[in-house]
Amino acid sequence: MSDGVSEAAKKSSPRSKHGTETLPMILAMRPLFMLPLWPWVQRLDSDLVTRPPNVQKTCEATQSFIFPLLHSKMPVWCTACARACAFMVKVHGANAKVLFRQARLSYISGMKMCAPSFARLMGVMLCLGALSCAFPVPSTAQTEIQALEFPYFTLRNRTGSDDPSDFYGGERSDLKAGACRVEELGLGVLAPLADMAPNFLREELLRVQTVEEADLGAILDRLEGTVGARGPALYVHGYYISFEKGCRRAALLQQSADLGGRFLWFSWPSNGAVAYYTHDEADLYWSLPDIADTIINLEQRFGSGTVDVMGHSLGARGVVLALAEVAIRHPDIQLGHVVLLAPDMDFAIFERMLPRFRPIAKSITVYVTSGDRPLALSAQLHGCSRLGETGNDVSRLAGVEVIDLSDLPSEGPTGHLYHIYSRAVGEDLRRLLHAGERADARQGLVAQGENLWRLRPATNE
Structure with a gap:
């Protein structure tokens, strides 16, 4: 934009308070932790809709389950990640199980050492590794927004x-x-x-x-x-x-x-x-x-x-x-x-x-x-x-x-x-x-x- 643009109105993404883009990157990866839970989400969502009409309770139930996974702060979505990996262990076996254990130990140890950011980072990275063991190589045919x-x-x-x-x-x-x-x-x-x-x-x-x-x-x-x-x-x-x-x-x-x-x-x-x-x-x-x-x-x-x-x-x-x-x-x-x-x-x-x-x-x-x-x-x-x-x-x-x-x-x-x-x-x-x-x-x-x-x-x- 050139004509009519207020320079004071131009806003760019602020850098993380940690001085890098690492934290925003990990935050954006939150929804990927829901992948193994997807069949369960579908079943739960279907049950909510077919219950007797009570719109307020339905909205509250849906919100209490889905929105913490997508929009919560780190402790909650790390828990969601752990649940996803636990579900995946039943389906995908030993490799995921080993990585999940390492992720859990890293998270708990880091919290005890008063280094929560490091612990969460390591836990997320290892859980992502578990996810990569569980899913096939993706197709490259998908159009990307850059x-x-x-x-x-x-x-x-x-x-x-x-x-x-x-x-x-x-x-x-x-x-x-x-x-x-x-x-x-x-x-x-x-x-x-x-x-x-x-x-x-x-x-x-x-x-x-x-x-x-x-x-x-x-x-x-x-x-x-x-x-x-x-x-x-x-x-x-x-x-x-x-x-x-x-x-x-x-x-x-x-x-x-x-x-x-x-x-x-x-x-x-x-x-x-x-x-x-x-x-x-x-x-x-x-x-x-x-x-x-x-x-x-x-x-x-x-x-x-x-x-x-x-x-x-x-x-x-x-x-x-x-x-x-x-x-x-x-x-x-x-x-x-x-x-x-x-x-x-x-x-x-x-x-x-x-x-x-x-x-x-x-x-x-x-x-x-x-x-x-x-x-x-x-x-x-x-x-x-x-x-x-x-x-x-x-x-x-x-x-x-x-x-x-x-x-x-x-x-x-x-x-x-x-x-x-x-x-x-x-x-x-x-x-x-x-x-x-x-x-x-x-x-x-x-x-x-x-x-x-x-x-x-x-x-x-």
Whole structure:
């Protein structure tokens, strides 16, 4: 960024308080310790969803199990690592058992010698060795994120922190713009182990390197120079998304759908806390006028029929409501493709609102699946089926193309993030948003009805 960039707003990743990048590297490796526990996580998560409806207890139970493993400080995730290795001993035998014993002794001895950092480092390194004994050599065919940069609009407050991952908070504020740079953590000799990680864990190996604020006009000028003939693709995230997590997932979506140069991320002030769902709903509704204004301004600047709009989960609900406002204020406006990914919205409400905004979009595509656990919880909470679930009578949604992903293999514990984890979904999005192909022309889609298609997995998935 050059024009309109505030130098005071440029933030780079701070170095570890230990003076090296070793500690951040190890912290980023936390999710890899869950690999041997993955079948157990799936079973537990399935049990949680099928219990009698008690959303608060379900959320608390899920949080108490999963989030300490992914987001806790060192003592907890070292314990998680130990549990993973103990599980692995039963499956993979003596080599893992020896390394696990060494890791455990190193950790305990180091703690007794009042050198906890050294102990944890040695314990982690040995447990990683145990993991490497347990898994085969990874395929090198997987596409890697090295560094991605993209523009954003946000309604979040500045925190005043020097850490780019904590540059914005979850409070409401005025509209701001800038560019976010996301990079893969350099893991050195541990990189082969990272390559073995499932897609949903690889997200944890990304970090926000820089956040540079800029004038809204400067951001649009820059976007105008990179979008090409297709125009921009605006993306609105969902619930339980901090700015840092949103940056990482936005980078994955940009890569997955091949939206480089076109991608614009809109970050509304989600609190980034699992227990704040209703608070996030209120913050989303508060953000609707700015989302609508952004869509209108993009169409006026980049031209009729060139602005694609995407929304995920609760963000998809925001997109629908914003489009309804846009249609009322500017009934002659013409947008490009509208894509609703795992939309957390009442199906019947969407059906009633559809005629209001359907005329202003070139196409409307809704992605659904039968294995979306957060949407199942949302349906229990609201008492009504969600648009992103299967089982709804989608034939009533005239002019909407519905893509059922139920045949695809699971890419994560929730089934809710297929837009960033599934290659098949990424390729389908690329054909829609980049090539402009409709559902009846896209490879891998099998018609199930007048406006319903199933996406079949490729032979190598």
